[in-house]
Amino acid sequence: MTKRLDKGKHWFNEVYGEGKADGLIEMQTGLAQDLARFGVEFNFGDIYSRPGLTLAQRELLTLASLVTIGGLEAQLRGHTRGAIRVGCTPTEIIETVIHTVQYSGFPKALNAIRVVTDQLVELGIEIPPALGPDDD
Structure with a gap:
């Protein structure tokens, strides 16, 4: 090796x-x-x-890249698990996907958020509540 x-x-x-x-x-x-x-x-x-970035930062950047590319559901699931494993919170992961909408568009972001939230639920992780229109 x-x-x-x-x-x-x-x-x-x-x-x-x-x-x-x-x-x-x-x-x-x-x-x-x-x-x-x-x-x-x-x-x-x-x-x-x-050096220079933590594993958590790298995983969030990877998730953002995968969302923007689109069509990489298996990799989104894997990197969602990886992000949790290296210490990212569900809020950080979901906010990363939400942040990409301005660059990737709603179809890719909506598809990705479904994959990510399904994976979090499968891991037994509670999804943070919506902020709603008056909480921004």
């Missing part, structure tokens, strides 16, 4: 839990495992391991 892969596995497991990096790679078949390994090495070994 390379130093880069070791570093990537460390940070991936910090976000998702012990052994999850190996699980991601092993869920692929044969040559396809290389793509999963590249993701662990680059995304987590090179990017997530950089």
Whole structure:
């Protein structure tokens, strides 16, 4: 195993839990495992391991990016779990999605908020109440 892969596995497991990096790679078949390994090495070994941002900040930025791209529901679910695991609050996660509406548009933000809130409920986490029109 390379130093880069070791570093990537460390940070991936910090976000998702012990052994999850190996699980991601092993869920692929044969040559396809290389793509999963590249993701662990680059995304987590090179990017997530950089100083300057906390894991919580990185997860909120990742959620915002995924919402803006759109159509990445599986990744939104995974990074919602990761965000909770590294200490983000449900309010921070939901407000991150709400914040993206000005850049991504309502269809992407509404689709994403459904995925995120469903994942939070699945994790047994209470969704914060709406502020309402008079609470802004």
